[in-house]
Amino acid sequence: MSKELLLFDASLRDGSHAIKHQLELSTVRNYCSSISDSGLYTVVVGHGNGLGASSLQVGLSKYKDNELLRAARENLKGPKLGAYMIPGFGTIEDNIMPALDIGVELFKIGCHCTEADVTKQHIEFLSKKNVEVYGVLMMSHMASPQRLLEEVKKMESYGARGVVLMDSAGAFLPEDVEEKISLLVENTNIRIGFHAHNNLSMAIANTLAAIRCGASIVDGTLCGFGAGAGNCQLEVLVAILQKQGKLKNIDLYKLLDVGDNVIRGDIGYEKGVSSNSIISGLSGVFSAFAVHVNNAAKQYNVDPRDIYVELGKRKVVGGQEDLVVDVALFLSQKNKRDDSSFVMESLL
Amino acid sequence: MRKARIAIIGTGNIGSDLLVKIQRSPYLECTKFIGRNLNSKGMLFARNFNVELSDKSIDAIVEDPDCCDIVIDATSAAVHRINAPILKKLGKFTIDMTPSQIGEMCIPAINAKEALALDNINLVTCGGQAVVPIAYAISRVSKVMYHEMVSVIASKSAGPGTRDNIDEFTQTTKKALLKFTNAADAKAIITLNPADPPIKMHNTLYSIVENPDMDAIRNSVKQMVEEIRHYVDGYKLTVEPMLEHGRIVTMVTVEGHGDYLPPYSGNLDIINCAAISMAERFAEAKL
Numbered sequence: 359m360s361k362e363l364l365l366f367d368a369s370l371r372d373g374s375h376a377i378k379h380q381l382e383l384s385t386v387r388n389y390c391s392s393i394s395d396s397g398l399y400t401v402v403v404g405h406g407n408g409l410g411a412s413s414l415q416v417g418l419s420k421y422k423d424n425e426l427l428r429a430a431r432e433n434l435k436g437p438k439l440g441a442y443m444i445p446g447f448g449t450i451e452d453n454i455m456p457a458l459d460i461g462v463e464l465f466k467i468g469c470h471c472t473e474a475d476v477t478k479q480h481i482e483f484l485s486k487k488n489v490e491v492y493g494v495l496m497m498s499h500m501a502s503p504q505r506l507l508e509e510v511k512k513m514e515s516y517g518a519r520g521v522v523l524m525d526s527a528g529a530f531l532p533e534d535v536e537e538k539i540s541l542l543v544e545n546t547n548i549r550i551g552f553h554a555h556n557n558l559s560m561a562i563a564n565t566l567a568a569i570r571c572g573a574s575i576v577d578g579t580l581c582g583f584g585a586g587a588g589n590c591q592l593e594v595l596v597a598i599l600q601k602q603g604k605l606k607n608i609d610l611y612k613l614l615d616v617g618d619n620v621i622r623g624d625i626g627y628e629k630g631v632s633s634n635s636i637i638s639g640l641s642g643v644f645s646a647f648a649v650h651v652n653n654a655a656k657q658y659n660v661d662p663r664d665i666y667v668e669l670g671k672r673k674v675v676g677g678q679e680d681l682v683v684d685v686a687l688f689l690s691q692k693n694k695r696d697d698s699s700f701v702m703e704s705l706l
Numbered sequence: 707m708r709k710a711r712i713a714i715i716g717t718g719n720i721g722s723d724l725l726v727k728i729q730r731s732p733y734l735e736c737t738k739f740i741g742r743n744l745n746s747k748g749m750l751f752a753r754n755f756n757v758e759l760s761d762k763s764i765d766a767i768v769e770d771p772d773c774c775d776i777v778i779d780a781t782s783a784a785v786h787r788i789n790a791p792i793l794k795k796l797g798k799f800t801i802d803m804t805p806s807q808i809g810e811m812c813i814p815a816i817n818a819k820e821a822l823a824l825d826n827i828n829l830v831t832c833g834g835q836a837v838v839p840i841a842y843a844i845s846r847v848s849k850v851m852y853h854e855m856v857s858v859i860a861s862k863s864a865g866p867g868t869r870d871n872i873d874e875f876t877q878t879t880k881k882a883l884l885k886f887t888n889a890a891d892a893k894a895i896i897t898l899n900p901a902d903p904p905i906k907m908h909n910t911l912y913s914i915v916e917n918p919d920m921d922a923i924r925n926s927v928k929q930m931v932e933e934i935r936h937y938v939d940g941y942k943l944t945v946e947p948m949l950e951h952g953r954i955v956t957m958v959t960v961e962g963h964g965d966y967l968p969p970y971s972g973n974l975d976i977i978n979c980a981a982i983s984m985a986e987r988f989a990e991a992k993l
Contacts, residue, residue: 413854413893413895414852414854414912414914414953415854415856415895415910415912445872445873445876446872446876446895446896446897446898447876447895448876449873449876449877450873451873451877452877469898470897470898470899470900472861472900473861473869473898473900475866475869475870476869476872476898478869478870479870479871479872479873480873
């Protein structure tokens with residue numbers, strides 16, 4: 359019954375919306391080479407509306423689909439290279455075939471949630487070639503659970519290995535997720551997935567609800583980098599799931615680093631919960647310590663995340679701000695002990 | 707001049723709607739309505755009209771070639787590939803409603819005269835019939851770098867043929883934009899909207915033009931709209947060409963006549979009106 363949970367990373371696809379589709383090739387290269395050994399299942403790359411969508415209608419990409427995919431292909435090891443396409447924007451001839459030639463290993467074919475039959479051509483084409491293909495039902499808040507089930511079954515019959523419900527408008531509440539995801543999981547044999555948006559600050563809550571109801575694919579982005587209010591922030595989700603004892607194979611610090619270095623660093627995206635706050639939460643440290651931890655980390659040149667973890671271990675409570683410096687000093691000494699120069703320094 | 711006799715092959719939305727439209731034309735009569743199943747929805751509908759029904763597909767014409775002057779093929783691209791050479795041999799003027807791309811593409815407001823000299827003409831797509839003439843009108847008075855059209859149609863008006871062949875729609879419409887205009891590049895986008903009550907067919911054309919002369923462009927488009935309204939009375943320019951953000955935006959909607967499907971199906975109407983217009987021009991020129 360239970361399928362292993364797969365993480366689909368949409369940062370370099372949904373994130374494209376947040377920067378008007380001006381993704382740089384250097385960003386794609388940097389992102390893909392850094393995320394390679396993180397444990398993610400797939401990294402989906404391209405224009406926000408998918409292959410072939412660069413247009414005056416929705417926005418022109420700075421780089422062509424093929425350039426973005428090639429930059430990713432040359433640097434991504436580990437996660438599968440994925441691409442998204444909406445029939446009516448892209449076609450097999452103009453978009454899917456070239457993407458296959460470049461080495462895309464996984465496709466998501468999307469449509470409005472009541473129109474699954476327009477994906478038949480594309481899902482069947484890929485599935486017959488034995489290429490991993492998933493269906494996507496966009497704006498899925500607009501259809502009833504029963505109607506969604508009909509559409510998912512169509513995609514299943516075309517050969518989709520799973521279907522992802524997109525909450526494209528960020529309009530779901532957890533109870534809507536439960537009703538829809540449960541019905542789909544109970545009545546189909548393929549994977550069911552959920553793609554959240556954060557307009558009502560429900561992205562994480564909704565994604566967790568989906569997982570509880572048996573969703574085995576979750577779509578998210580680092581830093582929540584995505585259209586509008588952003589997506590389900592993958593680092594937060596992974597932190598929570600690891601706290602629940604799941605997804606031990608995912609390198610959380612790697613995700614935090616890539617988010618900080620590439621999404622926040624290279625791109626300059628500023629939304630989402632900060633890496634330090636995530637670790638602070640995981641460690642159970644009083645939130646108001648943040649300022650003190652940042653100062654101490656800088657002064658003693660230690661990773662603020664390590665300070666939080668150590669503070670958590672020591673079970674500090676509110677009012678123990680003095681311990682931040684104590685821990686920072688302790689970690690700084692500990693780091694030096696691992697360093698050959700430590701002996702020299704300690705003798706001086 | 708006698709009436710031109712028409713055989714329709716294909717009894718889906720397109721074929722059934724054509725049957726109604728032919729009744730209204732003073733120049734045309736439908737002499738055979740042909741499908742594969744006498745109990746299909748379209749066949750049952752056709753019993754209301756004084757027309758011979760057949761379930762023998764293309765054989766209905768092979769066995770009785772004198773039944774018609776014109777064949778309108780409203781089957782599918784795959785079936786038309788089989789029918790086209792047979793109809794050519796029989797010397798029937800053939801109007802192809804499928805995206806098979808066997809015959810020359812025809813938009814009556816642009817190339818009706820040249821198309822009448824051919825034996826098989828292809829009516830592109832519904833979106834193509836609605837927007838390509840506008841793109842042509844802009845192109846004939848400008849240097850165009852890029853045309854991009856977006857058609858949004860009601861889900862209820864898109865039958866299984868359209869849905870199963872959405873790639874052919876996208877590719878064929880793009881090819882028509884490139885064939886009939888001077889644009890260096892072009893793109894076509896189609897979206898289905900399931901809203902209830904259904905939306906009217908809505909089309910937008912974006913054009914990137916070097917040093918546009920907006921007065922010339924507006925006049926050219928207005929003339930073209932008048933031309934199209936001669937054969938599609940529900941055709942309407944809702945946003946006349948306007949320059950914004952370095953691109954020219956033009957919008958047209960099509961309200962159907964409400965013959966076989968309700969008026970929201972402007973997409974069905976415009977391609978069928980184009981077919982009727984070509985059949986009438988044939989009758990006028992050849993009979």
